[in-house]
Amino acid sequence: MPNATHYHYSGRALLRLQAIVFQRPIALPRDKVYPSNSHLSYAYLDILYHVASNTAALRNLCDRSIETMGKSLVYPKYPRSTLNRYKHRGTYELGKIHSIVNECAVLHVSFPAGPDDPFPAILPMIGQMGSFEYPSADINEPLDCYLHGYVSSRIMNLARATNGEGDAQSQRLPVSISAAHVDGFILSLTPNSHSYNYRSAILHGYATVVTDEAEKHWAMKLVTNGVVEDRYDHTRVPPNKVEMTSTTILRVRIVDGSGKIRDGSVSDERYDRENKALTSKVWTGVVPVWQVMGEPIPAPENEVKEVPEHIRGFIDRVNERNKAYAHDAAVVGLPKEEQH
Known part of the structure; x- marks a missing residue:
């Protein structure tokens, strides 16, 4: 050095x-x-x-x-997290990986189910990246992943059983977290060259149950605002004792992570592109794909006539962001590794 x-x-x-x-x-x-x-x-x-x-x-x-x-800060590379295929699509930057995770409505969390079950368990969960110790930490810095779930779910029971003092890995539940977004369908000349534009991320870490009341309240606000920005303070807060008891928060200390991003248009082989009989009859291109939030529908018991601005603004911002990303991803130039 x-x-x-x-x-x-x-x-x-x-x-x-x-x-x-x-x-x-x-x-x-x-x-x-x-x-x-x-x-x-x-x-x-x-x-x-x-x-x-x-x-x-x-x-x-x-x-x-x-x-x-x-x-930018990057995660360390291990065999389990190092990309082998299409390495040029990979990223280990904390900021990019954390953004993919935080913008994903559902995280899939896998964990060992126990000594009597040969299959790893996997659950769809709600989660957000954040730091209770350093709440002003931005997306580019080391963060934990906070997962929200019911008190008696299997992952919570397993994490509770392995909770120990200190940072020993043997005293924590190992988990893998997956997040993915589809940004476009790549329609090529041949079935084999069809693809997606996408963003995906995988995190590996160790989960413990949050027992500190202040951290638990903070994490519940973090996760709630991860669903809809600024939603927490527009509800009846703080949660009551029954709600706090029935909800468990997992803190996952991240060990490593990787992301993979594909954007651009079609990547056909030259011999197919030069086949006029083929190119004259097969349409090729990208169908942009993005998640759209629709017009809010009031609950039967709702007494507030107008949809609050924090909801309207959130819907508009997210829809605009998702649409812009999908369109930009469809027209960006292909990397040299995919130019045949």
């Missing part, structure tokens, strides 16, 4: 790293926004890295930081 060189590093992430390495908490005001353009010498980061490298979990956090080299 070169000396006398500085690299761009998040001040907040640095404080987190130092707190873990030196095993003492650093008191940070919860409403303070820490600068994202702090500079740190390689020599100091090298010291932190070697101090922290005694455990895999701490080394992972350091690896995320060291791999940035002045760019």
